[in-house]
Amino acid sequence: MHIFNDLTDFSNDEIGSLLELANQLDNYPEPDILKGKVLALLFFNSSLRTLTSFQAAMSRLGGGTFVVSPDMSIHGLETQTGIVMDGNAAEHINEAIPVIESYADVIGIRAFAQRRNLKEDLEDFSFKNLINLTSKPFINMESAINHPCQNLADWKTLDDFDIPKKDGKFVLSWAYHPNPLPLAVPASTLNMAAMRGMNVTVLRPDNFELPDSVMEKAKQIATVSGGSITETDNHNEALQDAHVIYAKSWTSSKYYKERDLEYEARKDLIEWRVKDSWFNNVLPSCRFMHCLPVRRGVVVDDSVLDSSRSIVIHEARNRMLAQMAVLYKMLK
Amino acid sequence: MHIFNDLTDFSNDEIGSLLELANQLDNYPEPDILKGKVLALLFFNSSLRTLTSFQAAMSRLGGGTFVVSPDMSIHGLETQTGIVMDGNAAEHINEAIPVIESYADVIGIRAFAQRRNLKEDLEDFSFKNLINLTSKPFINMESAINHPCQNLADWKTLDDFDIPKKDGKFVLSWAYHPNPLPLAVPASTLNMAAMRGMNVTVLRPDNFELPDSVMEKAKQIATVSGGSITETDNHNEALQDAHVIYAKSWTSSKYYKERDLEYEARKDLIEWRVKDSWFNNVLPSCRFMHCLPVRRGVVVDDSVLDSSRSIVIHEARNRMLAQMAVLYKMLK
Amino acid sequence: MHIFNDLTDFSNDEIGSLLELANQLDNYPEPDILKGKVLALLFFNSSLRTLTSFQAAMSRLGGGTFVVSPDMSIHGLETQTGIVMDGNAAEHINEAIPVIESYADVIGIRAFAQRRNLKEDLEDFSFKNLINLTSKPFINMESAINHPCQNLADWKTLDDFDIPKKDGKFVLSWAYHPNPLPLAVPASTLNMAAMRGMNVTVLRPDNFELPDSVMEKAKQIATVSGGSITETDNHNEALQDAHVIYAKSWTSSKYYKERDLEYEARKDLIEWRVKDSWFNNVLPSCRFMHCLPVRRGVVVDDSVLDSSRSIVIHEARNRMLAQMAVLYKMLK
Known part of the structure; x- marks a missing residue:
């Protein structure tokens, strides 16, 4: 698995296999399996569950995580192309994303809808521009129209109950x-x-x-x-x-x-x-x-x-387990 | 050990045993002992020593840490019960704490006095409400009336000198x-x-x-x-x-x-x-x-x-060692 | 190697050896080599590449990192000596730096020029005061006049091409x-x-x-x-x-x-x-x-x-590899 962007890109069998893996990692921890591996988390919008559950997931598999969050004063990344950057933004995503992913084995990105245009948001237009800047394994941590980590956790929750x-x-x-x-x-x-x-x-x-x-x-x-x-x-x-x-x-x-x-x-x-x-x-x-x-x-x-x-707490915990399965499949 | 909230909950023998362990971990590192384990740190008030010494403690034992700090824009957690949350707070501690601890094996919480009422603060009233939301091993990282990590480090410092x-x-x-x-x-x-x-x-x-x-x-x-x-x-x-x-x-x-x-x-x-x-x-x-x-x-x-x-620097370093002993006792 | 402050403190042979090590760690990962070791990063000025590449470097070698950044509300550290601290600063670097490094095996510090005086900045006057507070292995993460991690990465980039x-x-x-x-x-x-x-x-x-x-x-x-x-x-x-x-x-x-x-x-x-x-x-x-x-x-x-x-992305990735070599030499 190289891209985890949209749950509908996967077959029910593939999802079943991911959820089986999630359960297995919950019951039989593998704390060495991703040692030396690095997850980069790039947030254009704030997060509590996604931020913490990904860090926990990676730690449980033996790997490390670094975070770039919108709370950082350095964060103001320019996203428009062809612009003269004489304003506040000191760095463009055209550099920032390739650099960040160059330090990592897998990158997760969260970027909500721009709300400039419904059609563009429904097609995840600006998010696809971000994905196009990556070449490493990529995880959608919520875009304008997709939230596959939530979907996978919810599927597992329905199964669990x-x-x-x-x-x-x-x-x-x-x-x-x-x-x-x-x-x-x-x-x-x-x-x-x-x-x-x-x-x-x-x-x-x-x-x-x-x-x-x-x-x-x-x-x-x-x-x-x-x-x-x-x-x-x-x-x-x-x-x-x-x-x-x-x-x-x-x-x-x-x-x-x-x-x-x-x-x-x-x-x-x-x-x-x-x-x-x-x-x-x-x-x-x-x-x-x-x-x-x-x-x-x-x-x-x-x-x-x-x-x-x-069952909202169980559902939230499944975020971590679902993400462990995705990270495992991508990196092993 | 499941709860480390108040040093006076422990006997002098138990404290002696924790301090012996702290010295042992200082002299004979155990960098694999908590591999795959996760510490959650939830701060309602800012921190430098507690934040950094806990992260270092966990790293030295092979585990991982994630932090939820009041500097995060997402942080405004509602603490009052029975309230209609139509203001700024987007999440209630009734969800946030169980979710955060569900990703972790042990959770540390810092929350200073509310200063609404001396008697309530002396009884650690609001902090006990936070503890009641946890079921995992719990560490008090300073409440209205307790700071057991500091106390344990100070005891060790007195011994060391x-x-x-x-x-x-x-x-x-x-x-x-x-x-x-x-x-x-x-x-x-x-x-x-x-x-x-x-x-x-x-x-x-x-x-x-x-x-x-x-x-x-x-x-x-x-x-x-x-x-x-x-x-x-x-x-x-x-x-x-x-x-x-x-x-x-x-x-x-x-x-x-x-x-x-x-x-x-x-x-x-x-x-x-x-x-x-x-x-x-x-x-x-x-x-x-x-x-x-x-x-x-x-x-x-x-x-x-x-x-x-x-001996304030030695005393501060003992924070890390004392916390390593507590984490070890809780998780092994 | 105890201090990595200025590339000109090293001979070309020593630099060659560091770069050889950087290549070796890139091709033959050593994810256990620094397990249980801790890197402290203290930023007086913001950072994206340095912050993330150091965290990634340490993770790839099996160690842990904690960060003290100027985005933290707790950060306002007093740097002047002999001052009566009745203003905003709650802590002096005379305590903060020794405490932070006491939790770590190696400390990196970034502090830009004060711009009070060109001569002082050219001599890295205030940065040397920071270094003097450390006793552990120390890395300059950019001072008024030096940026040895960038220089080492750039040298490697010139070699690579x-x-x-x-x-x-x-x-x-x-x-x-x-x-x-x-x-x-x-x-x-x-x-x-x-x-x-x-x-x-x-x-x-x-x-x-x-x-x-x-x-x-x-x-x-x-x-x-x-x-x-x-x-x-x-x-x-x-x-x-x-x-x-x-x-x-x-x-x-x-x-x-x-x-x-x-x-x-x-x-x-x-x-x-x-x-x-x-x-x-x-x-x-x-x-x-x-x-x-x-x-x-x-x-x-x-x-x-x-x-x-x-070749700016390649150059930026070399930051991580150069820093891995420095960390390895300091801690092994």
Whole structure:
């Protein structure tokens, strides 16, 4: 494996093999396997889980990690091409990325959507420009439209809790949030659940439909996997007999560039928050998932997050295990 | 050992065994012993010695460390319970701490006093709430009232310089500082010296008495250990025949919440600074200790700090060795 | 090797041996050789390459690294002696450096020129004060006047591309930059090329001559090595038959303390930028080097940097390899 950019680049067999490896590394540590190897982490956006889980993953396999984060005063990297760099940026990504990866055996990059243009972001246009600067094994640590490490960890979490693939009902629900959040997690989670063969219902209010191209891709995947994709704004319909509720806020792609209209569309949806009542008609074993960080009392009630339905900590720990498997496959 | 939160939770024998281990690891390195193991460091307050000495300690034992520091833009963690998180904080400690520790084999946390309420701080109320969120081995890296890593290092330092346990005179002296500093070091240092069986004199001006509960606890410890606790504002009396002067500034617990009154109480004490003259009637071998960082010319004169009496660098190095022993005991 | 502060402290044989070791470690990794060893990195000025390449170097040899950077809120270290520390600084370098190095087996320090006084900076006055506080193996990570890690990496780069020692023409060219940059790289690069026995031409505009003492030292070195040192403001003369163009902006030492005059002297030199036309009369194999970071379109045109002449990424990777050799020699 050389590039881990998009979960849909892999077959279900390959994903199964990665998850088997993740479990194996959890149960039978291999603390020498990557000794002398180096992971570079380049963040254009901040991180807690990704930052810490990658460092832990690499340590558990015997390797080392260095981090370049946006909190560093040196960080202001220029990303535009053909520019005269007489402003604040002292270095261009055309040098920074090849240099950083030259010190490493594998590089992870996080760079969120630019939000200049929905179409560009859906195609991960600027992220692909970053990838093109690399030649070493590469890991997407969240781009405008992909978050494969989260997806792999979530797949493992569904497996760990015996949530069925075929005929498993996966509800991906929008939730209120004070800020317009990225599309990477909902879009790539939709693909993950579709690949897994589940019946996925996207529960979202008007104006917060996922982009057509995202829905189309997931439907094509579901056709192959034997799953299905539906969408609704009706909670009762969506939540009936659910195996899992996966909550996530995301921006309106209708008002992608108009911050004021997006805010108007969102401000009356404050009650679109995961509550105990959402679980009235789900299956008894129904679980609650969220990729974290999550705002308590805003995205989800404390009572849900603190209940045994919530598996968000297990899900977060699986980030480390999934990433260990990816690093292992890339470097061994 | 699962929890290293308060030195007084351990017997003198257990402490002796930790210090023996610290010396052993200093003389006979074990660079493979913790390979594949991970230490998480979570700082709610900044650090230089603790941050660097823990990373070095873990490296020397073959393990890895990751750090979550208040300098990270992502850091604003919500600590209050039952709150609607519609403000700046994007994540709650109820998720952050279990997630961070899920990546690690042991977690260290630093969180200073909230200073909302003296009684709560003396009972380490908010820190205990943090500990309650952990299930892995846990290390207190300084709370409102405890700093066991410093205490263990200081005990070792006293041993290293053959400062007697029984009949050793330990002077814990307040010193001037422009800011009202925490109680954790003086309170826990008092306990450490008392456990060690020393005759402890607390030298402090009016208004800067240590809290009654702190003095009472230390006296009870001294009763068992064969040491003693006295307090005075008289330098001559306090410093006569001292084996060690341990300087530290601390806040007034009388004016704990009234910043203006605390400042008034402190501002005329600028000459309460460790000077050469303090050593006029001490024992010839008397040493000067301080946990660092120390303000030169404010807390202590250069001439003292630069003399052979000062053992502050040795003391600081012992932080690393003491922590290596704790990590070893917890993880092997 | 105990101190790596100035490349000119070493003989050509010693440098040859370091570079041989660097190549050997590149081709035959030794991931266990420094296990349990710790590198401390203390930055008074920010860094990207030095920070990341040292961490990677140490990981590849099996050791660990901790970093103290100016981005840390705790960082404000007092450097003046005899001062009453009643201001912002909470710790003095007289404590901080011995403490930090006490946790490590080797310490690297970066501290740029103070720019209070050219003579002091040329003698590395304040940096020598820092070195005097250390007793462990010490690495200069760029001071007012030296950057030996860069010099060693550059020497290796010249070797890697078969650029001749004797009769090799090395053009060190000033370039425009919006800010007055330090003298460490140009001064120490001049020495490096002179030691290597090359014919060095310093190409610079009026007012941007390198200081006399810098030129004199390089000439003495060249006398021994069989190389030569000339300077000119004439591009045609300088670039004719060049084997390598090494670009770097640097401050005017004539207006070292007068920011306004320095700016005046610089502002009309915006066209002093490495362009394709600079390569009209060089040797066919002529290479372009720069220590990075570099401002595209300001210091050098994209077309040069993106051409096969540019070896800046190879040069930057050699930082890691050169530092691995230094760490190895110091600690084994």
